[in-house]
Structures are given as structure tokens and as C-alpha cells.
Amino acid sequence: MACIATSQSIDCEMGCQTLENQDSKKLRCLANRLRCYQPPSVNGETENGIDQGINSTNNTRITKPVEARERRAAVLICLFKGTEGELRVILTKRSMNLSSHPGDVALPGGKMEEVDADDSATALREAMEEIGLDPALVEVVANLEPFISQHQLLVVPVVGLLPRIEDFKPLLNEDEVDAIFDAPLEMFLKEDSHRLEEREWRSRKYGCHLFDFKSEQGAFLIGGLTANILIRAATIIYQRSPSFTTHLPDFQQLQNHLCNANA
Numbered sequence: 001m002a003c004i005a006t007s008q009s010i011d012c013e014m015g016c017q018t019l020e021n022q023d024s025k026k027l028r029c030l031a032n033r034l035r036c037y038q039p040p041s042v043n044g045e046t047e048n049g050i051d052q053g054i055n056s057t058n059n060t061r062i063t064k065p066v067e068a069r070e071r072r073a074a075v076l077i078c079l080f081k082g083t084e085g086e087l088r089v090i091l092t093k094r095s096m097n098l099s100s101h102p103g104d105v106a107l108p109g110g111k112m113e114e115v116d117a118d119d120s121a122t123a124l125r126e127a128m129e130e131i132g133l134d135p136a137l138v139e140v141v142a143n144l145e146p147f148i149s150q151h152q153l154l155v156v157p158v159v160g161l162l163p164r165i166e167d168f169k170p171l172l173n174e175d176e177v178d179a180i181f182d183a184p185l186e187m188f189l190k191e192d193s194h195r196l197e198e199r200e201w202r203s204r205k206y207g208c209h210l211f212d213f214k215s216e217q218g219a220f221l222i223g224g225l226t227a228n229i230l231i232r233a234a235t236i237i238y239q240r241s242p243s244f245t246t247h248l249p250d251f252q253q254l255q256n257h258l259c260n261a262n263a
Helices: 012-019 025-035 119-131 185-189 224-238 251-262
Strands: 072-081 087-094 109-111 139-143 154-162 177-184 194-201 204-215 218-223
Touching (some): 072 224, 177 218, 185 204, 185 224
16 A cells, blocks of 8 residues: 655646656546645635635535644545555554544544644645655645544545555554555445444534445444545545435534534
């Protein structure tokens, strides 16, 4: 498994050229399309290059302005081409020794620090610290609209492509990560392994998306914020909605409703 090179500013028309050494035309074109992706901004305000609003997905996602760094985080959606040509995403299982969400499946990532120039820098630094992913292998192609975590962090998903998975030699930080594995991105649009669990946050009900996944590394349950982010990423990349339906708002939709109600 592996991810691609560092974040670069490239015009949409020139997007495919940075991957010209890659033998996959589909991956090159995906990179080009994702570089053109512009999540619509709600308030359009930025500070030090940091968008301070929640943007829209299928629904309008709005939140109050968030402190530039103290309450901001980023995760890396690292995609590569599988043996059958499918897009796969790198995931981790958090260490059982962590105080926050021990044993949960997560995307590499964490809180923004002062040394980070932007969200991409945060995601790449955290991936290096957690799983030994060299930023030079990762090509950042897009930032998706931010999500709100249960701890009220603003979490920005950063999409990166890994043209040469064979160059990635995982080195796990055992204090933070128990396991690393990969899953097909398209899985997060399919009903086969999906289920919805009713949960409660501050006396309000919401639906938690859960995906059961088995691999050579073991059996994993992918849910919560990670599942929500990957559903959104798959929806954008495959340009279609999930095949499953829900009778409850998910956590992000609940946050949108509360923010809109208080606006």
C-alpha cells in the first residue's frame, strides 16, 4: 500500500501531467477531475488560507466559524489502484492504548499544528507519523468540504493519489496504530456490507453508518466520521449516490440542522 506526492498548485488543464509516469489513464484523469473539484463555500471567508465555513455536499452543511487551528484537523484519503483496477483507500485501526476512540478504524490524520502550512500539510504529516507514509509519494489532488466530529473539531478530508503502491513500506507508530489495511472505495456506496445503527447525541437521535469489512489483516468495522467521509468521497469520485437509504439523519446532517436552526 502507498500514497502519492506532496501538495502542488496545478491548473486543471495541466492536472494529468504530474502523473505522466503512471501507466493508468483512469487514475490520471481522476486526478485531473479532482483537482477541479471546488466545494461550494458558505461564507467565503478565509484566514491564512484556511476556509472557516462548512461547505455543501448533498445537503448544505453550515457551522459557526471555527478557530483557525485550535479546533481544526485533517485526514488523508489515500487512494491507489488495486490489482483488479479498482480504487482502494488506506485505513488504520487505532491503538487500544489511546484515550480517544481506541480500536476504531480511521483515516490517517489528526489536529493541525503550528508547523502546518495548510490542511494538506496536516494530513501528510500525520500520515508520516502514524504509518510511515513518505509525503513525497503522495499527490494531493483535492480537499473536500469539512466535517464536524463528535468532539466538535472541524475535520478536512484531503484526497491524495498513490501511483506506485509498491514504493510504500508501512512503518506503524505502535503508540497510535494497531493495524493498517485497505478497502475498496466503491464499497461505501453499496448496500451489501452497510447497516445503520440508531444512536444519540445530546438527546437527539441520528443514524450511524457502519460497514463490515474482512481482509487478510482481519475483520474491521468502519463507522462514524470515517464512514461519513468515505461515503462522501465515493459519491464525488464515482458520481453517484449510495444505493442504501436511511430513515434517520446521520451525524453530519444533525449538525447541519442544529447550526441552521441557531443561525
